[in-house]
Each structure stands twice: as structure tokens, then as C-alpha cells.
Amino acid sequence: EVQLVESGGGLVQPGRSLRLSCAASGFTFDDYAMHWVRQAPGKGLEWVSGISWNSGSIGYADSVKGRFTISRDNAKNSLYLQMNSLRAEDTALYYCAKSSGYYFVGGYYFDYWGQGTLVTVSS
């Protein structure tokens, strides 16, 4: 059974940093790309970032480009999101999502999701 468990969320002041983690199990982690998708309270879904199976290809939404960094450790079956210069508008539930294939681009989709970790940016 595929399991994705996010952690690392919490309350942080504007301008500070936070690192999210996602522990994956139930599938061969290094055979699949991974994503972060967020959902602000009461709002819709927003793709944040994606990383290919071997970290060779990475993409970001314009809203986080230059502030967030996605990475993965295939030896630890883990996905990460380093979030710097956090803003109030980054407040959201952050989901880790598995790609349906090696890459995160068109043709591939999110086939499994974790339960999310909540990030609140406020002074």
C-alpha cells in the first residue's frame, strides 16, 4: 500500500524558513517523480513543485520560484521542500504527491497523495 506521510509544518513568522519532509513507502521510490501541492484554507489546489526520479529535472510554480527548493533522498525514500522567505500567502496545507511515472511534466499525473502538513505564516 502506498503511503506518503508529511511532516515539518507549523507556525512561522514572515521572512523565516521551514523545511517539510515526506516519508514514502509501499512503492519503489526512485522509480517515480514526486510533487508538492498546497491548499490554502478554504481555497483550491495549487501545484508548488515537482522533481523527477533522479533529481535531474525540477520545476516550480512562479509563486515560489527563487524561495522554495525541492529535493529528494532516494536512499531514505524521502522528499523535501525547503521554504525560505515565507510570506502570509504561503499559509496552506502542503501535500506530498506521487507522480504516475519517472517525470513530473505533462503526461504524468498525481496518483497518490499524503494527508498534508499545515504551514501557517504569521507574526
Added chain:
Amino acid sequence: QSVLTQPPSASGTPGQRVTISCSGSSSNIGSNYVYWYQQLPGTAPKLLIYRNNQRPSGVPDRFSGSKSGTSASLAISGLRSEDEADYYCAAWDDSLSGHVFGTGTKVTVL
């Protein structure tokens, strides 16, 4: 903000058919597959339809997807109370080089 446009709400009585539209552009729906996700209250999204009209195993055949040009739609036939949820369309956008989601549609079973 969302690139794909959906109606904010849709409703029907048990047994009815409900259709949700998703409008995009040539850079997303017009040139890429469409996916649909169901988000039950208080839970994570779940894949409902992939590659325009394919259902993952376990998804009832009451759910069907279609695409035409720069628009797509999700149909729920034989509506059931457990179908009350938010539904999102999604696609890759060639111009943005990223995945984009629809604005979401809340389905209510009357």
C-alpha cells in the same frame, strides 16, 4: 490564481446525472491530458480520472470524463450521497511549464 475555470457548485438529487465543466486554453487542455480529482470533506484529493477519460481501478464507472478542444467535463451518473465532495480538473500547462488546477466545483446531493 487558477488557470482552469470550473463552476463553483453543482447539485442533483440521488440517481441524477451531474456534469462539471472545465475550461482552459490551447497551452493546457488544448494540448495536454486532463485529470480529475475528488476531495471528500476533510481529506486529501484522490485521483478520479486520468488521461481525459480513464478510470483508475476502484473508481466506479458512474464517473466519466471527456475532452473537446480547450474544454473538458466530468459526468457523475446515478448520483449518490457519498459523491458530495469538491472536484478539481488539472492539466499540464506548456506556457507555464507547470501543472495547473481548476477552480474547483462543490457537488451537493440534495
